[in-house]
Amino acid sequence: MTGTALQNKAKPLLDGTLQLEVTSVSAQTDSITSITFGGALGELLPSYVPGSHLVVQYGTGANAYSLTGSGSAPTEYSISVLRIENGAGGSLAMHALCVGDLVQVSHPRSAFAPAATASHHLLIAAGIGITPVLSHARYAAEWGASASLIYVHRPGTGAHVAEARQLLGPGLTECLDRSSFQEVLTRQLTTQQLGTHLYVCGPNAFMDSVLKQARDLGWPKSLLHSEAFSGAALDDGEPFEVRLARSKVTLNVPAGVSLLGTLENAGLTVPNMCRKGICGECAVPVLRGEPLHRDLYLTDQEKDDNTTMMCCVSRSLGQELELDL
Amino acid sequence: MRTASQSPATGAGCEPGFRGVICVSFATTDALQDHDTGGMPRHDLRFAAATPEAIANLRSVLGHSRVGVRVVLAGPPADVHAAASVAAECGLVDEEMTLVCDEVGPRVIFCGHCHTSTTTDHPIGTNVDCQGCGTTLIFTDHFSRRVGGYLGFSAHAEEAA
Ligand code: FES
Numbered sequence: 158m159t160g161t162a163l164q165n166k167a168k169p170l171l172d173g174t175l176q177l178e179v180t181s182v183s184a185q186t187d188s189i190t191s192i193t194f195g196g197a198l199g200e201l202l203p204s205y206v207p208g209s210h211l212v213v214q215y216g217t218g219a220n221a222y223s224l225t226g227s228g229s230a231p232t233e234y235s236i237s238v239l240r241i242e243n244g245a246g247g248s249l250a251m252h253a254l255c256v257g258d259l260v261q262v263s264h265p266r267s268a269f270a271p272a273a274t275a276s277h278h279l280l281i282a283a284g285i286g287i288t289p290v291l292s293h294a295r296y297a298a299e300w301g302a303s304a305s306l307i308y309v310h311r312p313g314t315g316a317h318v319a320e321a322r323q324l325l326g327p328g329l330t331e332c333l334d335r336s337s338f339q340e341v342l343t344r345q346l347t348t349q350q351l352g353t354h355l356y357v358c359g360p361n362a363f364m365d366s367v368l369k370q371a372r373d374l375g376w377p378k379s380l381l382h383s384e385a386f387s388g389a390a391l392d393d394g395e396p397f398e399v400r401l402a403r404s405k406v407t408l409n410v411p412a413g414v415s416l417l418g419t420l421e422n423a424g425l426t427v428p429n430m431c432r433k434g435i436c437g438e439c440a441v442p443v444l445r446g447e448p449l450h451r452d453l454y455l456t457d458q459e460k461d462d463n464t465t466m467m468c469c470v471s472r473s474l475g476q477e478l479e480l481d482l
Numbered sequence: 483m484r485t486a487s488q489s490p491a492t493g494a495g496c497e498p499g500f501r502g503v504i505c506v507s508f509a510t511t512d513a514l515q516d517h518d519t520g521g522m523p524r525h526d527l528r529f530a531a532a533t534p535e536a537i538a539n540l541r542s543v544l545g546h547s548r549v550g551v552r553v554v555l556a557g558p559p560a561d562v563h564a565a566a567s568v569a570a571e572c573g574l575v576d577e578e579m580t581l582v583c584d585e586v587g588p589r590v591i592f593c594g595h596c597h598t599s600t601t602t603d604h605p606i607g608t609n610v611d612c613q614g615c616g617t618t619l620i621f622t623d624h625f626s627r628r629v630g631g632y633l634g635f636s637a638h639a640e641e642a643a
């Protein structure tokens with residue numbers, strides 16, 4: 158297993174990675190730092206859809222971070238990173254960056270885009286979940302779209318608070334504790350004009366609770382959008398069976414073991430790098446069944462197509478999947 | 483709190499912020515008489531047809547409604563589909579709308595060639611001449627909510643090719 162990982166380490170992170178320079182580092186709060194990357198000549202970088210993320214390579218790993226800009230004609234890419242002391246090291250590596258350091262980053266990937274048809278954008282963020290939502294807010298302000306934001310943060314620990322206030326004015330509701338948030342949420346979920354789309358980002362339990370309440374209050378699924386944190390702990394998942402069409406074998410994927418791990422245990426070599434659903438290396442073709450997509454790599458459209466899946470994190474919705482392996 | 487109008491002669495306002503079920507009946511349909519709203523408050527509207535006034539009325543009711551509302555449209559297909567297309571414009575998605583079309587009644591065929599709408603009483607699967615370009619159109623049950631009509635294609639496309 159380590160052999161596979163090592164072997165892949167030398168490969169470029171993604172097709173068309175960009176080498177950028179750290180152009181500024183600034184502390185947002187005690188534990189959140191904003192880092193800006195730019196080209197050597199300050200040239201225009203590829204534009205991105207609001208809510209996109211960037212995969213940043215560090216040492217032997219890679220992490221995905223939400224871009225906080227609006228995405229239109231950027232000359233810089235900005236991310237804000239929460240330091241996680243006992244994490245896999247990505248956030249500490251980001252916090253160690255200094256102006257002038259060179260980093261390899263992917264092209265921005267979009268998996269949390271604003272709906273073009275929305276009559277209003279209701280943004281909901283908790284903690285560091287503000288980052289993709291700030292991108293939406295900037296975009297809305299730039300293009301005159303209607304948007305409001307509920308931002309839950311503890312006093313003194315909220316990142317980008319001043320910008321959120323400036324961008325949204327009265328459209329911003331700040332909640333400093335759980336019970337005030339609950340009150341605001343219930344009110345807002347029951348008073349939105351038709352065609353409002355909801356976007357939520359924050360800890361998994363927070364997002365699950367917001368989405369469930371919205372569903373219970375009659376919100377159709379197609380109006381709900383959520384963005385999981387990169388590196389957020391994924392649950393063990395349900396066991397399922399995977400049929401490999403070409404090798405004509407069926408394997409059991411137990412709860413707590415990844416599909417990638419199962420394939421490797423069975424002696425298959427599957428290219429991989431990040432092993433957490435962000436680099437795109439471990440894509441496998443799906444012939445039958447419906448994957449439970451848990452990666453940050455595939456776009457929403459690609460996820461809906463159900464023809465490819467990231468086997469390091471994604472599982473199966475049904476009891477069986479068939480792969481073209 | 484229920485303001486469901488029991489005499490559904492007009493589209494008179496429902497309470498602002500309504501999140502129940504809006505039951506819209508066109509012409510003489512009684513399909514929604516016993517419609518089960520699953521315990522949600524109900525607001526009835528009845529119109530003779532999807533006239534501009536009826537549509538304006540529906541728009542205003544939808545404008546006062548909030549996400550969580552459901553709309554059920556019943557009656558002749560042409561009216562139901564005209565109303566569905568307006569509801570979609572107002573921001574309603576498929577999951578929020580139920581269409582209950584009369585088995586018979588006029589349908590709107592949208593010409594795939596010149597984009598003119600032609601109303602016909604012919605059943606699905608038959609031909610109709612486009613009022614815009616005169617092409618003989620065949621229409622199947624391919625309904626487009628976006629244009630509020632069935633898509634019609636030249637019945638002789640294969641022969642011409
Ligand atoms: S290994 Fe990176 S997405 Fe699976």
Ligand SMILES: [Zn+2]
Pocket residue numbers: 593594595596597598612613614615616617
């Ligand atoms: Zn025509």
